Amino acid sequence: MDKVSLIHGAGGEMMQSLIGSVFANIKNNNAGGVGLEALDDGAAIPFGDKYIVLTTDSHVIKPIFFPGGDIGRLSISGTVNDLAMMGARPVALTNGVIIPEGFSMDDLKKIVESVDEALGEVGAALVTGDTKVLPKEALDSILINTAGIGIADTPIRDSGLNPGDVIIVTGTIGDHGISIISHREGFKFGTELRSDCAPIWNTVKAALDVGGVTAMKDPTRGGVANVLNEMASKSHVKIVIEEEALPIRQDVKAAADMLGIDPMEVANEGKAVIGVRADKADETLAAIKNTKYGKDAVIIGTVTEGKGVIMKTKIGGQRFIEPPLGDPVPRVC
Amino acid sequence: MDKVSLIHGAGGEMMQSLIGSVFANIKNNNAGGVGLEALDDGAAIPFGDKYIVLTTDSHVIKPIFFPGGDIGRLSISGTVNDLAMMGARPVALTNGVIIPEGFSMDDLKKIVESVDEALGEVGAALVTGDTKVLPKEALDSILINTAGIGIADTPIRDSGLNPGDVIIVTGTIGDHGISIISHREGFKFGTELRSDCAPIWNTVKAALDVGGVTAMKDPTRGGVANVLNEMASKSHVKIVIEEEALPIRQDVKAAADMLGIDPMEVANEGKAVIGVRADKADETLAAIKNTKYGKDAVIIGTVTEGKGVIMKTKIGGQRFIEPPLGDPVPRVC
Ligand SMILES: Nc1ncnc2c1ncn2[C@@H]1O[C@H](COP(=O)(O)OP(=O)(O)OP(=O)(O)O)[C@@H](O)[C@H]1O
Ligand SMILES: Nc1ncnc2c1ncn2[C@@H]1O[C@H](COP(=O)(O)OP(=O)(O)OP(=O)(O)O)[C@@H](O)[C@H]1O
Ligand SMILES: [Mg+2]
Ligand SMILES: [Mg+2]
Ligand SMILES: [Mg+2]
Ligand SMILES: [Mg+2]
Ligand SMILES: [Mg+2]
Ligand SMILES: [Mg+2]
Numbered sequence: 001m002d003k004v005s006l007i008h009g010a011g012g013e014m015m016q017s018l019i020g021s022v023f024a025n026i027k028n029n030n031a032g033g034v035g036l037e038a039l040d041d042g043a044a045i046p047f048g049d050k051y052i053v054l055t056t057d058s059h060v061i062k063p064i065f066f067p068g069g070d071i072g073r074l075s076i077s078g079t080v081n082d083l084a085m086m087g088a089r090p091v092a093l094t095n096g097v098i099i100p101e102g103f104s105m106d107d108l109k110k111i112v113e114s115v116d117e118a119l120g121e122v123g124a125a126l127v128t129g130d131t132k133v134l135p136k137e138a139l140d141s142i143l144i145n146t147a148g149i150g151i152a153d154t155p156i157r158d159s160g161l162n163p164g165d166v167i168i169v170t171g172t173i174g175d176h177g178i179s180i181i182s183h184r185e186g187f188k189f190g191t192e193l194r195s196d197c198a199p200i201w202n203t204v205k206a207a208l209d210v211g212g213v214t215a216m217k218d219p220t221r222g223g224v225a226n227v228l229n230e231m232a233s234k235s236h237v238k239i240v241i242e243e244e245a246l247p248i249r250q251d252v253k254a255a256a257d258m259l260g261i262d263p264m265e266v267a268n269e270g271k272a273v274i275g276v277r278a279d280k281a282d283e284t285l286a287a288i289k290n291t292k293y294g295k296d297a298v299i300i301g302t303v304t305e306g307k308g309v310i311m312k313t314k315i316g317g318q319r320f321i322e323p324p325l326g327d328p329v330p331r332v333c
Numbered sequence: 334m335d336k337v338s339l340i341h342g343a344g345g346e347m348m349q350s351l352i353g354s355v356f357a358n359i360k361n362n363n364a365g366g367v368g369l370e371a372l373d374d375g376a377a378i379p380f381g382d383k384y385i386v387l388t389t390d391s392h393v394i395k396p397i398f399f400p401g402g403d404i405g406r407l408s409i410s411g412t413v414n415d416l417a418m419m420g421a422r423p424v425a426l427t428n429g430v431i432i433p434e435g436f437s438m439d440d441l442k443k444i445v446e447s448v449d450e451a452l453g454e455v456g457a458a459l460v461t462g463d464t465k466v467l468p469k470e471a472l473d474s475i476l477i478n479t480a481g482i483g484i485a486d487t488p489i490r491d492s493g494l495n496p497g498d499v500i501i502v503t504g505t506i507g508d509h510g511i512s513i514i515s516h517r518e519g520f521k522f523g524t525e526l527r528s529d530c531a532p533i534w535n536t537v538k539a540a541l542d543v544g545g546v547t548a549m550k551d552p553t554r555g556g557v558a559n560v561l562n563e564m565a566s567k568s569h570v571k572i573v574i575e576e577e578a579l580p581i582r583q584d585v586k587a588a589a590d591m592l593g594i595d596p597m598e599v600a601n602e603g604k605a606v607i608g609v610r611a612d613k614a615d616e617t618l619a620a621i622k623n624t625k626y627g628k629d630a631v632i633i634g635t636v637t638e639g640k641g642v643i644m645k646t647k648i649g650g651q652r653f654i655e656p657p658l659g660d661p662v663p664r665v666c
Contacts, residue, residue, distance in 0.1 A: 001438060002437065002438050002439070003434075003435050003436065003437060003438060004432050004433075004434065004435065004436040004437075004438060004441065004466055005434055005435075005466065006434050006466050006468065007466075008432075008464070008466050009432065009464055009465045009466030009467075010466075015464060018464065019462075019464060022438070022441055022442055022445055023428070023445060023462060023464070025442075025445060025449075026445060026448065026449045026452075026459050027449055027453070028449055028452035028453055028456075028457065028458045028459060029458055029459060029460065030458050030460065031424050031425040031457070031458040031460055034460075035458060035460045036458075036459060036460050036461060036462070042461050043425060043460030043461045045424065045425055045460070045482075047380065047381075047385075047484075048380075048381050052380075052385060052482065054425055054427060054460060054461055054480075054482055055427070055461055056427035056428075056429045056461060056462060056463050056478070056480055057429070057463045058429040058430075058431050058463050058465050058478060060431060060465045060467055091364050091378065092364040092376060092378055092387055094387060094388070094389035094480045095356070095389075096389045096390070096391040096429075096478045096480070097391075098391050098393060098476060099337050099341075099342065100337075101336075101337065101338055101339050102336050102337065102338075103336065103337040104335065104336060104337075105334060105335050105336060105337060105355070106335070108337065108355055109355055109358075112355055112356060112358060112359060115359065116358075116359045116360055116361055119359070119361035120360070120361055123361075124361065124364070125361045125362055125363050125364040125368060125369075126359050126361060126362060126369060127362065127363065127364055127368045127369050127376030127378070127387060128369060128375050128376045128387055128388055128389060129352075129356060129369070129389060130389050130390045130391050130478075131341070131342055131348060131351065131352060131356070132342045132391050132393045133337055133338065133339050133340075133341050133342030133343075134342075134393055134664070135339065135663075137473070138472070138473040138474070139471070139472055139473070140470070140471040140472070141471070143431060143476070145389070145391060145429045145463075145478035145480075147387075147389055147427045147429070147478075147480030149378075149385065149387055149482060151380075330468075331467070
């Protein structure tokens with residue numbers, strides 16, 4: 001492994017190994033609280049009696065306008081959602097754009113309008129940014145990095161699951177990845193598939209307010225299969241999922257089958273996987289379902305002692321859900 | 334202006350006009366305190382009796398290893414210095430890397446070591462990040478976005494100059510930009526020119542501790558000429574500079590002359606332009622000179638009523654220092 005390859009950026013086991021062997025060597029990795037060593041959705045730094053949560057994501061998606069969103073909406077949603085996964089109300093975001101020479105000014109304005117609209121949905125602000133322009137031979141498409149800070153009373157970790165907890169997913173699985181690849185390949189599947197790209201702080205807040213959330217992670221690159229495995233392994237527990245309960249849209253399933261892609265392994269951009277204490281599960285589910293981006297939420301499984309992620313299949317069998325080596329859809333976010 | 338061009342990313346008046354006509358339209362632009370509308374080095378959000386300062390920069394420099402530093406050291410220095418310019422102690426940084434497929438793993442490790450070393454100089458931590466890999470046809474060189482948070486008692490603004498203040502520059506002017514272009518063009522000028530790339534929080538802190546600092550800005554893209562104009566215009570004052578006082582290394586001047594580039598218009602990556610109350614000027618200068626990155630600090634001018642930036646030349650004349658349309662060195666940071 002002497003060169004970086006595409007799969008090192010695809011959100012699965014290969015990326016984790018790159019991060020583990022290169023970036024995790026940084027010694028100045030913690031400012032108090034949850035630092036880089038935790039490899040969680042963000043970091044959480046104690047400040048007074050609260051925590052400042054800090055997170056970042058770069059967005060390299062192609063195409064930049066897609067059914068259900070664009071790179072502007074995506075860049076805000078990605079960062080708002082990582083803050084939310086740490087239990088933090090999103091407060092202030094940054095906007096680092098790198099633009100290829102010759103990029104359309106009108107498209108840039110459209111992207112900035114989407115940014116503003118997504119911010120407005122959750123009451124966050126874009127407070128600072130940076131602009132670079134590269135020669136067109138050097139870069140093929142606009143890139144946006146967004147970092148953000150939020151405030152949490154207590155950070156929620158991806159490692160907080162306990163045996164007995166219940167696993168909720170806040171809506172349908174696979175919509176973003178399957179719609180992007182279908183759109184890119186020019187496939188038509190009757191109804192138009194759409195990305196779920198959305199800033200879901202209000203949905204997450206409804207869950208947090210009930211008081212039983214033990215762990216959260218947003219199933220972005222590598223999908224639900226990846227985050228379930230990460231949550232199980234970091235929490236030292238086993239997760240048992242019911243195949244029958246998995247909310248996958250019929251058209252997503254059909255497209256995924258044709259493409260030979262597992263919807264459990266592709267990125268979602270407006271969903272959370274949430275661990276909840278069993279005694280709070282129904283109340284939490286009801287609270288989530290009552291929000292704009294939580295209508296299709298369901299309980300998909302439970303946590304037990306042990307390790308790994310098991311799926312009880314519809315026909316009564318069991319199989320492991322393995323983490324993907326990498327998300328099967330290139331440039332998905 | 335229907336397409337983005339290279340000069341829109343070059344840090345001078347053209348970039349300001351792009352930011353003003355596109356990004357400044359964002360309505361959700363303030364989270365309390367100093368927001369996007371201020372177009373300062375970062376934003377400052379009140380929290381308890383302090384301020385959280387947030388800033389970001391993307392780094393697209395070529396070559397990624399250069400005399401005096403590399404893109405890793407640069408990415409930490411850039412963000413630490415923007416935090417420092419707002420009067421904030423750097424606390425926690427993010428690291429968003431976008432890597433072209435085929436990039437050398439050893440080079441990546443070297444960059445990460447430089448990151449760690451620069452963090453160690455100022456006691457900051459890298460707490461979170463993101464990794465994307467693009468096909469080699471899509472991107473020609475590694476890009477690093479860094480965002481960061483710091484804590485300030487009172488934010489220092491770039492608009493805080495008052496008539497009577499004194500202007501200090503913390504060291505020699507033009508080293509970064511002139512050394513990058515010389516190195517890139519393969520020029521030899523006797524002694525090797527080196528970038529000044531450094532995280533200068535300790536130098537800035539020494540100045541702040543004296544208690545007379547009224548305004549600060551780091552002369553990155555567009556150089557000292559650009560920041561003097563921005564500080565004068567935002568503060569509604571005139572700045573008068575003494576040409577004789579300007580600290581420009583002899584080899585930088587020689588190279589700049591040969592290249593036909595004004596060292597006042599190119600990026601510095603380890604310097605600050607600081608406005609100080611006259612009664613504190615000598616003490617502040619002494620405090621700065623006592624630090625590792627402040628040894629060549631000098632007073633270069635004074636602030637008066639009026640507008641614009643005037644230079645008193647060595648031969649007794651006067652001329653305007655205009656802000657550049659854009660930094661003359663492409664991909665300088
Ligand atoms: N270049 C990097 N430097 C430092 N830490 C990194 C870097 N890349 C990733 N990490 C860390 O590794 C962990 C996993 O990163 P990842 O980007 O997969 O998380 P995510 O943002 O939640 O997922 P996604 O990017 O798919 O939305 C995080 O804790 C992140 O901070
Ligand atoms: N894409 C953007 N979106 C929002 N604000 C931006 C964007 N680009 C720049 N800005 C804002 O414009 C102002 C000037 O940005 P600039 O990048 O020149 O500042 P800087 O980081 O101090 O300088 P440099 O990038 O040369 O180090 C800053 O307040 C910055 O927050
Ligand atoms: Mg996440
Ligand atoms: Mg993310
Ligand atoms: Mg900048
Ligand atoms: Mg600055
Ligand atoms: Mg900067
Ligand atoms: Mg990420």
